[in-house]
Amino acid sequence: MGVVIPMDEKERGKASLQPLLDLTSTDMGAVNGEILSHATSHVEMIPELAGHLINSGGKRLRPMVTVASCRMCGIDDDLAPVKLAAAVEFMHTATLLHDDVVDESDLRRGKPAARMIWGNQASVLVGDYLLGQAFRMMVETGSLECLRILSNAASVIAEGEVLQLAAQKDITTTEDAYMKIIDAKTAALFSAAAEVGAAVAERPREEQEAMESFGRNLGVAFQLVDDALDYSGKQAELGKEVGDDFREGKVTLPVILSYRRGDAVQREFWSEKLEKGLQGDTDLLQAIRYLEEHGAIDATVERARHYGAKARDALAIFPQSALKSSLIDAVDFCIERVH
Amino acid sequence: MGVVIPMDEKERGKASLQPLLDLTSTDMGAVNGEILSHATSHVEMIPELAGHLINSGGKRLRPMVTVASCRMCGIDDDLAPVKLAAAVEFMHTATLLHDDVVDESDLRRGKPAARMIWGNQASVLVGDYLLGQAFRMMVETGSLECLRILSNAASVIAEGEVLQLAAQKDITTTEDAYMKIIDAKTAALFSAAAEVGAAVAERPREEQEAMESFGRNLGVAFQLVDDALDYSGKQAELGKEVGDDFREGKVTLPVILSYRRGDAVQREFWSEKLEKGLQGDTDLLQAIRYLEEHGAIDATVERARHYGAKARDALAIFPQSALKSSLIDAVDFCIERVH
Numbered sequence: 128m129g130v131v132i133p134m135d136e137k138e139r140g141k142a143s144l145q146p147l148l149d150l151t152s153t154d155m156g157a158v159n160g161e162i163l164s165h166a167t168s169h170v171e172m173i174p175e176l177a178g179h180l181i182n183s184g185g186k187r188l189r190p191m192v193t194v195a196s197c198r199m200c201g202i203d204d205d206l207a208p209v210k211l212a213a214a215v216e217f218m219h220t221a222t223l224l225h226d227d228v229v230d231e232s233d234l235r236r237g238k239p240a241a242r243m244i245w246g247n248q249a250s251v252l253v254g255d256y257l258l259g260q261a262f263r264m265m266v267e268t269g270s271l272e273c274l275r276i277l278s279n280a281a282s283v284i285a286e287g288e289v290l291q292l293a294a295q296k297d298i299t300t301t302e303d304a305y306m307k308i309i310d311a312k313t314a315a316l317f318s319a320a321a322e323v324g325a326a327v328a329e330r331p332r333e334e335q336e337a338m339e340s341f342g343r344n345l346g347v348a349f350q351l352v353d354d355a356l357d358y359s360g361k362q363a364e365l366g367k368e369v370g371d372d373f374r375e376g377k378v379t380l381p382v383i384l385s386y387r388r389g390d391a392v393q394r395e396f397w398s399e400k401l402e403k404g405l406q407g408d409t410d411l412l413q414a415i416r417y418l419e420e421h422g423a424i425d426a427t428v429e430r431a432r433h434y435g436a437k438a439r440d441a442l443a444i445f446p447q448s449a450l451k452s453s454l455i456d457a458v459d460f461c462i463e464r465v466h
Numbered sequence: 467m468g469v470v471i472p473m474d475e476k477e478r479g480k481a482s483l484q485p486l487l488d489l490t491s492t493d494m495g496a497v498n499g500e501i502l503s504h505a506t507s508h509v510e511m512i513p514e515l516a517g518h519l520i521n522s523g524g525k526r527l528r529p530m531v532t533v534a535s536c537r538m539c540g541i542d543d544d545l546a547p548v549k550l551a552a553a554v555e556f557m558h559t560a561t562l563l564h565d566d567v568v569d570e571s572d573l574r575r576g577k578p579a580a581r582m583i584w585g586n587q588a589s590v591l592v593g594d595y596l597l598g599q600a601f602r603m604m605v606e607t608g609s610l611e612c613l614r615i616l617s618n619a620a621s622v623i624a625e626g627e628v629l630q631l632a633a634q635k636d637i638t639t640t641e642d643a644y645m646k647i648i649d650a651k652t653a654a655l656f657s658a659a660a661e662v663g664a665a666v667a668e669r670p671r672e673e674q675e676a677m678e679s680f681g682r683n684l685g686v687a688f689q690l691v692d693d694a695l696d697y698s699g700k701q702a703e704l705g706k707e708v709g710d711d712f713r714e715g716k717v718t719l720p721v722i723l724s725y726r727r728g729d730a731v732q733r734e735f736w737s738e739k740l741e742k743g744l745q746g747d748t749d750l751l752q753a754i755r756y757l758e759e760h761g762a763i764d765a766t767v768e769r770a771r772h773y774g775a776k777a778r779d780a781l782a783i784f785p786q787s788a789l790k791s792s793l794i795d796a797v798d799f800c801i802e803r804v805h
Contacts, residue, residue: 168625168628169625170625170629172631173628225590229590247567247586248567248631249628249631251564251567251568252564252624252628252631253624253628255597255620255624256621256624256628259620259622259624262601262613262617262620263618265613266613266614266617271605274604275602275605278598278604279602281597281601282595282599283598285595286509286595289512289588289591289595292511292588292591293510
């Protein structure tokens, strides 16, 4: 099970998150307790708003990666893996709260976004609170190296969000520019989530770099598949609406590829719908038709496979173990969920 | 000069920030360099937006307190005071960016607020970036205790902002409730700014607590005088408009006192103008008349003096020095600027 099997040799649809879920379940129970205990405040609105998002059924993939990385690197106390994983999840939650304000999103994980219930103002401030709490938990681990990795990630994520904001209404965004955006806004946290395990275990530099690379490539693959899913029927099963990115005028890789491969009429379509936001009822269907015509969804998933392969190979230097296999399965799962 | 002179024995208007400015000028030059070097990014909008606020003529009182505290506590290398002070200023700047979004403010320090030029979205994200950079600078000092103090402050500040948001349109906010808000949203950062100096110098606990108390009480006094200034002609000299708090419906101590001391007609006035926001051209003048009628501005400044006295006395355990005197002068200056 732990052997790295190239995707095309492997039966599709078999990859599962279950091994990782099973191997981290005890730790993740403790992470959940840590999350709940740090989402409290004597200020009523904070646990209400934070709880709305925390209990909304996220996969908690990032903290699971942290816990698995810590354990695979030989940490045998319970404090560091749990604190670091909870901190990673809080950084993610804070980002989601601010993202929804910036994107003016109505829904998050199939439920009304926090800002629709408590307002933009509270979402901004509770995001700030959760980020502060994330740093408090990191401090409790006593690892300056983990603080360095995660504070660096906090800056890079925000940089990526600003980059995305600038590109949001620009249909001529290149694939290279887009890859820089997702490397920062999504992959930086996955990368830090994985790297801190090796860092807190004080493993040799090459292992820390391997975990960093694993996380970063997994993050890129994850985001690309998310982009593809946004235009796929599978999306509805994940508690999201098909076409959220389209409605929000987000220029993602499927659109970038379709725009570049399309003719003048199609380019005008993308510009009008995404840059100018002039959307009617049937435009999403038309968009999906153009994406399919140019194989843009498949090409996006193919790109994701490339990063998935890099993520798997990054783990090659670690000895065989059930945890390592479960992380490889998680990479495959992230990509295969598109089918 | 270093002797603690009660305000009423001291000639008014003599307190000056100059000694503190002089004694910290070399360090603050380095802090400025540190700030500029961490406000950069390959993402163009970040240095533009951050620079707008960083160069807008803030007093940099908080980082000056950090530098003075570090030096008074005997730190003789240059790294920690400069990094910590720059981190404190970035935390403050991030808070201002988010505050202006939350308060929908048009102006900041007499210039258009960043959100009026670059938008709310960019202000939220660049605030996040600066907070990330603040933590990166703290990590560079290598002091887990400073990270503990400042990450705790980050959470408490956000809690205070949420509390204020809930109280914003509530004219029946009590003085006690209001004091809790400013203790969190303003005093927590002053307190941390002062405490980190003793912490990084590894001074005995009683000195760290003394610096914490100095900063906290200075912060409360500073905020109360700010609240009073908002209804005073002196405000215009400070690059702000008179009545900003009034227009934004902020329930501050002068209003709380005037509301409680007023009759039913006056209470209805405050409710209509601040809770419901039904303001006409002459309402600010009427508000100031009510505040004067009840001596609410003077009472607010009197409360500030109380905290100023506590701040001065907190420093009593430190031996006499030019730096100590300059910090005491700074307390007096913060209060006397109202005249």
